Amino acid sequence: MAMAVDFKTYVDQACRAAEEFVNIYYETMDKRRRALPRLYLDKATLIWNGNVVTGLEALANFFDVLPSSEFQVNMLDCQPVHEQATQAQTTVLVVTSGTVKFCVEDCK
Template sequence: MSHYVAYKGEYISALTRLYLDKATLVWNGNAVSGQEELIKFFEMLPSSEFQVNVLDCQPVHEQATQGQTTVLVVTSGTVKFDGDKQRYFNQNFLLTAQATPTNTVWKIASDCFRFQDWAS
C-alpha cells in the first residue's frame, strides 16, 4: 500500500504541474482553484481508467484572450473509478502558451469535467 501512495503522490505532483498556478478546475459544477487545492482534490480521487473516444481542438481568437496564444481542447469518452460503474464524461481544457527564455510551455488555464448521465 505504501508503494501505491508514493506512486500516486508522484503522479499527482506531475499532473498538477500541467496547470497554471491560478488555474481553475470545475468538476461536475464544483470549482477548485490554485495548486494546493488541485493537489488536495486529485489526492481524494480514487484510481481510474479513462478511454477517450473524441478529441478535438481549435485556437481561441486573440481578442478573447488578450493576445495570449490559447487552444480549446474538447474531449469525451468513458471513465471507471474504483468501486463505481463506467460512466460517460465530457472534458474541456483551455491550454495557454507560456514563454520561457528557452522555449514555450503549454499549461492548463481552465479545465471543466462533467459526467454525462442520461436518463434510461
C-alpha cells in the same frame, strides 16, 4: 488564398498540440496524478461534477483524494482561440468526450 493556407496550418498545429496535451493529461491523471497540478496555471479553476476547485494547492488536494482511474478518450475536438480574446497568448480550446473508470484499488 495564402491566408487560408496560413489559417489551415494554424488549425493543424493547434490540433497536434491538443492531441499531445490530451495524451499527456490523461496519462498523467491515470499514472502520475501527483504531477497533474503542473499542467495548470497558478490561479486555475477546475469544475468537477459541480464542485469548484481553485488554485494549485486545492487542485493537488482534490486530485489526491480521487481513487485510481482509467480514462478512455473517445472524441477530441479542438480549435485555436483568436489572440485578441487571449491577450496575444497562444491558446487552444480542447473538448474531449469519453469514459472513466474509478477503482477502489489500483486499476488493472
